[in-house]
Amino acid sequence: MKIVTLGEIMLRLSPAGAERIVQADSFCVQYGGAEANVAVALAGWGAEAFFASKVPYGEIGQSAVNALKRYGVDTKFVLRGGERLGLYYLEQGAGQRPSKVIYDRKGSAFACSAAEEYDFDALFAGADWFHLTGITPALGENVQKIAESACRAAKRAGAKISFDLNYRSSLWSKEEAKRAFDVLLGYTDVCITNESQMRDFYGIMPAAREEGCGYAARFLKEKFGVGYTAFTYRKTVGTGETVCGALSDGTASYMSDEFAVAGVERIGSGDAFAAGLIYSLCGGEPLRAAVRFAAAASCLKNTVRGDFCLLDKEEIAEFAQGKKYFGVKR
Amino acid sequence: MKIVTLGEIMLRLSPAGAERIVQADSFCVQYGGAEANVAVALAGWGAEAFFASKVPYGEIGQSAVNALKRYGVDTKFVLRGGERLGLYYLEQGAGQRPSKVIYDRKGSAFACSAAEEYDFDALFAGADWFHLTGITPALGENVQKIAESACRAAKRAGAKISFDLNYRSSLWSKEEAKRAFDVLLGYTDVCITNESQMRDFYGIMPAAREEGCGYAARFLKEKFGVGYTAFTYRKTVGTGETVCGALSDGTASYMSDEFAVAGVERIGSGDAFAAGLIYSLCGGEPLRAAVRFAAAASCLKNTVRGDFCLLDKEEIAEFAQGKKYFGVKR
Amino acid sequence: MKIVTLGEIMLRLSPAGAERIVQADSFCVQYGGAEANVAVALAGWGAEAFFASKVPYGEIGQSAVNALKRYGVDTKFVLRGGERLGLYYLEQGAGQRPSKVIYDRKGSAFACSAAEEYDFDALFAGADWFHLTGITPALGENVQKIAESACRAAKRAGAKISFDLNYRSSLWSKEEAKRAFDVLLGYTDVCITNESQMRDFYGIMPAAREEGCGYAARFLKEKFGVGYTAFTYRKTVGTGETVCGALSDGTASYMSDEFAVAGVERIGSGDAFAAGLIYSLCGGEPLRAAVRFAAAASCLKNTVRGDFCLLDKEEIAEFAQGKKYFGVKR
Amino acid sequence: MKIVTLGEIMLRLSPAGAERIVQADSFCVQYGGAEANVAVALAGWGAEAFFASKVPYGEIGQSAVNALKRYGVDTKFVLRGGERLGLYYLEQGAGQRPSKVIYDRKGSAFACSAAEEYDFDALFAGADWFHLTGITPALGENVQKIAESACRAAKRAGAKISFDLNYRSSLWSKEEAKRAFDVLLGYTDVCITNESQMRDFYGIMPAAREEGCGYAARFLKEKFGVGYTAFTYRKTVGTGETVCGALSDGTASYMSDEFAVAGVERIGSGDAFAAGLIYSLCGGEPLRAAVRFAAAASCLKNTVRGDFCLLDKEEIAEFAQGKKYFGVKR
C-alpha cells in the first residue's frame, strides 16, 4: 500500500499544558500539517507513506523532516531550499475556552515553490493513493499548480485521489477556494467534506443528517465524477462534544456511531478521519467498516498531544468496537 | 477610565499540575492577591489600572511588581521597604480533591505598613473608581486605617468605591470582620457579597435566590447607603459546579445565566467577577449586561492558570453570548 | 499498630502528562508496587508500617528504598543484592484512551530472592497485621515459598493476614494462580477480591451485586476459613466510571456508596482500598465504616499522581462524608 | 534621564540548556533585539527608557511588548499592525561549539513599517538620548528612512545620539551598510564600533590596540563630527575569551581592564556595553569610569540567560571593582 501526500509541514509552537500564549515561557516544539499528519498515521499503520514538500536548508527544515522520519514517513521527496519554514502558534484551550491557532506561514519554502521543482513521476511511481487537502491550494496560485500537476501525475500512475476540502477562511476567500475546489474535484475519487462546506460552496442544504451525505455524494458524482463522499459531523452535547462520520457512494450511505470527544488535544482530528478512511478504502474494507474506523480514529486522536495520530490501528479498532479497560491496560 | 486598587500582593507557590505539595520538587512562581488580580484584569481590558501596596526591596518584591507591570498595571504607587513579601502555597486540586491554600503572609511589608506612608491624594488624582476587598482590613488595624484613609481620599477625588466582602475565616474572626465591614460599607457604592456573608454578618436570609440579591441591596442601601449590591452563587451539579451572579440597585435585580465551571484553576474567579462588574459599571453598561459580563468572566477565569484573569474582553463577551468554536478558533 | 507488607517494589517510568511513550523525551521517576503502596498509605495515616523486599546495591535500589523512607515506611527489612530492580513503564491514558502498563521485571532482585534470606521472626515481632497480594506469588515458585513462609511467621506472631488476590494475567496462568491462591487463602483472615476473580477461580457467579459479597464470604469462610471478604466494583457510567466496595463477615454485608471516579491517575486505586480496609479493621472500626473509608480512599486515590496514596485520613474521611469545598480549601 | 531607542524586537526561540535544535522538544520563549536590550538595561538602572517599534496585533506581539513592560520599559510608542513578529532561533553553544543564530525576520511588522507611521516629535519630547544600531537600517530602505527621521527628530529635541555599527553580514552587503552608516554617522554623537568594522568600512587599520580607538575617534570626528568613539575588543585566551573596551574623545583615550568571559549566554554582550556607556555618559561620568562600567556590564551579561542585561548597576560596579564573594553573597 503506497500512499502519497503533498502539502506544507509547519513548525508548531504551543505553550505547555493549558497556559495562554501571553504567559508562556516555553513552547512545545512539534511539527505538523494536514497532509503530513495523514502520512504519519498511515505509516504508523504499516503503509508505505510518502510526504512531498519543500523545506529550507538548515536545522529547522531538517527537524521537520526528522519528525516525519521518526514515525516512518518516507521523506525522500521533500525538497530543500527557500527562505523559511512556515509555523503556527497553538494555544491549547481548557474547559470552555477554545484552542487558538495563529498562522505565521507566509513566504514559506513550500508556499514559494514551483511545480517544476517536483519530480512527480518519480513520486507517484507505483503509488496506490494520493491525498490532498484544501489547505494546499489556499497557499497561492503556484501551489494550486503544484496540486493540479500532482493530481495529473497521480492519475497517470493509476493512483486513487482523496481530497479533503478543509476550507480555512483565514487563508483565502470563498470565491478563490471555489475556483480551486472545482478544478481539484475533477480529479477526486474520494471527497471528504462537511455540511457547512457543501452549503457554502455548492449550495447543498440537506434537511436531515441521515440523508445529507448521500445527497452530497450524488451531487459530487454527477458534477465532478467523485466516487465516494465522506462527511464529518460535530455536535455540542452539554459541555462536551461528539464526532461522527458518514460515507456514501451515492447509492448506499453509512453513518458511524457518535463518539463522545474527550482528551488533551483538539488538532488533527480531521486528518485522523482522512487517514482512517484512506487506510480502510485502500485496504478494501467495506464502507460501513471504513467510516466506523475513520470516525473512531478521529475521536481517539483527541487523546494524543500533537498534530500526529500516534495510535495503533488495534487501539482504534478496539475503541471502535467499544472495548473498555477500566482505565488501565496491563 | 482610571481605576485604583489597593491591597497585598503575594508570591504564590504551587506544585506543577496536580502534584501534591509533599510530592513537589518545584513550585510554579506566580504573584497574586485579590485587588492586584482585579487591577490586572482591568488593565488587560484597556483601563488605566493602578495598584497601591508595599513590597520589600530586592528581587522578590521586584518580581511581584514586574508581574503587574508585565500585564500593564501602573505600579508607581507601590512602596518599597519592610521585611518580607507575603506568600501562599497553593495545591491545585484534581477531581474531587479540592485545591488547598496555605497562607504564610504574617509580617509582610504591606501588612506592617502605615497609612502615613501612602500619598493617597496623588494616588486618587483623577480616579474614576476605587476597589477594595475584605482581605485588606483583615491584615490588621494599621491596614484597616490604610483602607479607611484610602476610601476617604477616593471620595474626595470623586471616585466610586466597590467593596468585595471576601471574608476569610483563617485571617480574622467574624466579630473583627463585622466591625471593619461596617466602617467600610459606609463608603461603598458597589458591594459584592454572597448569601452566606449576608447571613453571617447581617442576619439576612432571603428565602429564594431570585429575590435575595434585591433584598440585600435594599438592606445595604438603607443601612449604609450602598448603591448597588452584587451576589455570586455557586452550586454543585453532579460532579461539577456552576456559577452565576446577580446585581441589584434595590429596585431592579438581574440574574446572569448559570455557567458550568470547567478548566484548570480554581483561584481568582471571584476577582474576575469584581473586575467584570467594575469594568461594566464604570463604562456605563446597563445592569443586566454588567452582571452577565461579570459572571462570564468569573466562569471563564477557571480556564486560565494563575491568579490573573488573562482573558480578552472579546473572549468573555463571546462566551457570555454562548458562542462555540468546536474546540479550535483559527 | 504495626503492619507488615512484603513484595516487590519497582521503578516506575512514565511520560509526563498524557504523552504517549513513543513521544516521550523524559520519564517521571516514581517507585511503587502493590504491597509497598499499602505500606505508604498506612504510614501516612500514622501506623508503624514495614515493607520487606530485596533490591540491588547501588543508586537505583537505594532510590526505591528512599522513596519509601520519605513517606515514613520502615525499610530496615529490605535486603540488598541481586542483579536489578524490576521496572514498569506506565503510559497515562487520556479521555477514552486507557493507561497502559508494560512490565520489565524479570530477573529482579526480589523475584530471584529465596525464603532463607529473610529473617521473618524479626520482621513480624510484635506485628498486628500482614498484608500480601497475588502479585507476589506470581513472580515464581521461590517467591511463593517466601510468601508462605511469611504467612506462617505472621501467624506465629499472632498477626492478622489480609490477601488481595490481584490476579495479573500477564504474569502467570490461571492454573498457576489458583494453586498459589488455594495455599495462601488457607492463611488469610481478610480476603480482597472482586466478581471476576471469584468467578474465574472459584466458579462463584452471584446473580446480584448486593448479595455477591456475602455469598463469596460464606464460600471463602467454609473452604479456607477466611474471616472477612471484601469486594471492589467498577462500573462505567456514561464516559465516566464509579467505584464502590463491599465487606462481609459471611453474616452481615455492607456496601459503600458509589463514588464517581475523577482525577489524574489510574494506578494504585485497589491498593488504596486495601490500605483503607486494613487501617479500619486493624483499628477496630465497624464493618460499615471500614468499607466506606476503603472505598473513599480508593476513589480519591485517582486524584494523586504516582502509585502512592498520599492522602490524609482526614481528607478521605471528609470525602467519604460528602463534604464539599467548592474547589478551594483555605 | 529619558532615553529613547528604536528598532525591532523579535521572539527568540532556543532549546533548553545545551540541546541542539534538531534535538529540541521545546523552545525557551524570550524576546529581544539590539535596541530593546539597551532599553531594558537602562530601565533596570533607573532611567526612563522608551522603545519605539511596531509589532502585530494579537498574542505574539502583545507578549513582546509585555516582556519589555515587565522590566520597566515604556512601550507606549510601540505601534500595532502588520503581518508578523520577526523571530530568531538561538542554539546555545557548549564548550568549543559556538552558539548559532538563525534569523526568520523577513516581512515583520517593523521591517514593513513606514516613517510616517511614527510620531517622532512626541517620542523625543524631553529626551536626553537616542540610541540606534546598524541592525535597524539593515532591514530595508523604508527602515533606513525611519532611522534617519528619528535621528532628525532626536536632534530637534536636543538629544544626544549613540550609534552602534553592529554590522551583520547575513542581513546586508558591506556596500549597502556603508551607504547607510555614512548617513547615520552624520547625526552621531557617540559611535560604538570595533577594529574589524573600522577596517572594513573606513579602511582604518591602527597598528596597536592602545592607539586604535583614539585614531578612529579622530577619524570619525573629522569625517562625521562624531564626539566620542568606543571600541569593544574580544580575545581568545586558551579555551576562554576576554572582553575589554576603549573610549576616546579624539584627545584622550581610556582602556578598561580585560575581563575574562564566563557564564551561560553569549548573546547581548555588545548591547550591555552600549547600555553601560550611555548610562555613564548621560549621567555625566568621566570617560575612564564610563568605559570601565560598560566593559564590566558587557562581561557580566554573559552570566544571565536571555537577551536582556538583568544586572543591577551595583552588581556591575562591584564586579568592575573586582569584589569577590567566594561564590555566595548572603
Next chain:
Amino acid sequence: MKIVTLGEIMLRLSPAGAERIVQADSFCVQYGGAEANVAVALAGWGAEAFFASKVPYGEIGQSAVNALKRYGVDTKFVLRGGERLGLYYLEQGAGQRPSKVIYDRKGSAFACSAAEEYDFDALFAGADWFHLTGITPALGENVQKIAESACRAAKRAGAKISFDLNYRSSLWSKEEAKRAFDVLLGYTDVCITNESQMRDFYGIMPAAREEGCGYAARFLKEKFGVGYTAFTYRKTVGTGETVCGALSDGTASYMSDEFAVAGVERIGSGDAFAAGLIYSLCGGEPLRAAVRFAAAASCLKNTVRGDFCLLDKEEIAEFAQGKKYFGVKR
C-alpha cells in the same frame, strides 16, 4: 555511631539552572539548613544521625521532615507546631556572578520554640556526638537557651560536641555573636572556624597559613578547653577557587591538599567539611586522614545540587586520593 544535630531546617527556593530570581517562573524545591545538612551526610555514610528541630503542622513542615527521612535521618525528635517554616531564596550564580541568598526565616517554628519543649535526655540517650553551628544561636535568645541546654544534655550523655562558628552577619551583630560563642565554646570539643572568624572574634591573626590553625588551637584550648580546632581556607586562583582544611590538637597540625573547586552548587560546602570531620574523628581516624576526608568532602560537595552532601564515602575517599576516571565510571 549515634550523632545528634539540632537547628533549623528551611525550605529552599531557587530558580532552575542559572536563571535570576526576576526571570524565574518556577523554583526548585529543596530543604536544608546547616545542621540538617550535616545529619544527611552522616546518615548517608552509615551513621545513626538524628536531627532535632521544630516545624509547623501541615504539608510544608511535613515535606521538610520527609526530605530528611528520604536520606535516612531519624526525625523522631522534630517537634510540630508554630506558625511557619523558615525559607530562603537562592539564586545560583554563574561565571563571575556570585550566588545570592535571601533569608525569609523570621518567626519560624524553630526560631520561636523554647528549650522546655525538647526532651533532650531522650534525644541524647546513647549519643556519641552532638553537632551545632553558630547559625542556631543567631536565631534569638530563646534559641541560645535551646543550644546551651542541648550542650549540657549532650555532656551528661557523654557525647563529644563539635561547634562550627559559621558567623552570618545578616542574622546578628558581632557583639551578640561573641557573647554566644563564648558560652558555647565552653562546651566544645571540636571547633570549626576560619581565619577571619578568629581575627574578628578573638583578635588572632597568625602570620602564615601553616601555623595559623595550630596557634588558634592552642588559644581555644587554653581559653575554652577546646580539644581540636579545624580551619577551612578558600582562595581565588585565576577565575577559579580552591578549598583546603587544617586540623590541630594544639600540638600537631595537619593541612589537607588544596582542592580546585568546580561544579554546580556553592551551598553546603562548609557543612560537608563538618560532616567529614565528625565522621572521621568519631570513627577514630587519625587527624591527617580526617582533615583530608573533610576537605575532599567539602570540595566535592560543589558537584551536587542542593544543600545536602549526597556523596558516598567511597566517592569522597577516591577523590581524596586523586583517582581519575576520564569522565565516566562504568
Next chain:
Amino acid sequence: MKIVTLGEIMLRLSPAGAERIVQADSFCVQYGGAEANVAVALAGWGAEAFFASKVPYGEIGQSAVNALKRYGVDTKFVLRGGERLGLYYLEQGAGQRPSKVIYDRKGSAFACSAAEEYDFDALFAGADWFHLTGITPALGENVQKIAESACRAAKRAGAKISFDLNYRSSLWSKEEAKRAFDVLLGYTDVCITNESQMRDFYGIMPAAREEGCGYAARFLKEKFGVGYTAFTYRKTVGTGETVCGALSDGTASYMSDEFAVAGVERIGSGDAFAAGLIYSLCGGEPLRAAVRFAAAASCLKNTVRGDFCLLDKEEIAEFAQGKKYFGVKR
C-alpha cells in the same frame, strides 16, 4: 557509501543536568549503543547507514527504532521479538565528579538473539563497510556467533571491516575478551584501540606515544592482517582533559592535534572517533586528514547531549581547522 553496523541499542535514562540518581524525579529518555551511535553519525554526514539488531515488540522497542529513523539510519534490518530492551542509567558528572554508567541489559532481545535470525546476505548486499565494537561479543557466546557470521558475510560482500576493541570490564573478563578479539581481528581491516588495551591484551607497551600506534599497527598487521590501526589518547591537563588520535598503516603514522575537551556530555566520544575515521577512510581521505577529522569529531562530541554525534561534518571540519566564532555563529 553504504555502511552497516550491528549491535545493541539501549534505552538510556539519565537525570536532568547534574542531578544525582538518588535525587532524580525524572529521567531524560534517549537511546544509544556503540554501533548505533556510529550509524547515526554517518547518516548525518550523508552516508547510507544501516543498523542491524533486535528489539522487543511494543512501544519501547519502537521508540528505540524511531530514535534511529529520526536521524536517518535505515532500520529495516532491526528484528522484533524477545523480552526486553536493555537499558542503562547514566548519571552525568559535574566538576571532578565523574559520570556514572549502570547497566541493566541482561536478557535483552539482542543479547538473546541467534545468528540464524539475521539475513546477513541481504544486510550486506552492496555494503562498503561494516563496523563492530567489542561490546557486542561481550554480550554472550550466541552474540559472538552473530558477530562472526556478520564478519563473514561482510567479507563475502566485499565490505571493509572496522573493529573497535572497546573493552568493558563490567561485561566480561579479559580472558573471554581476548578469545573473542583474536577471532574478530582476523576479519578486521581497521582496528581502533588504545594503549591500555594493547598492553592488557597483547602485551605491547611502546615506550613513547609517537611511536606506539605504528608499533601496534605493525604488530596487528603481522598477527591478524589488520590494515590500519588507530589509537585514541586521553590526558589530564590541570582540571581538564585532552583527546587526540593516531592512525597508522604500519609504515606511516599520523597524530592529530591534541584537542581540549569541554562541554556537557562524556558519552559517545569514542564512537564519534570511529565514525569520523570510517567516514574519512571510506571516502578515500588521506590518513593524516582522516585522523584529524576523527579526533575533532571525538572532541566536539562532548558538546552534544546524548549518545549521538549530532554534529555536521562542516562543523567538525571547521573545528579541526581551528576556526573561531567568538561564541556566536550568525
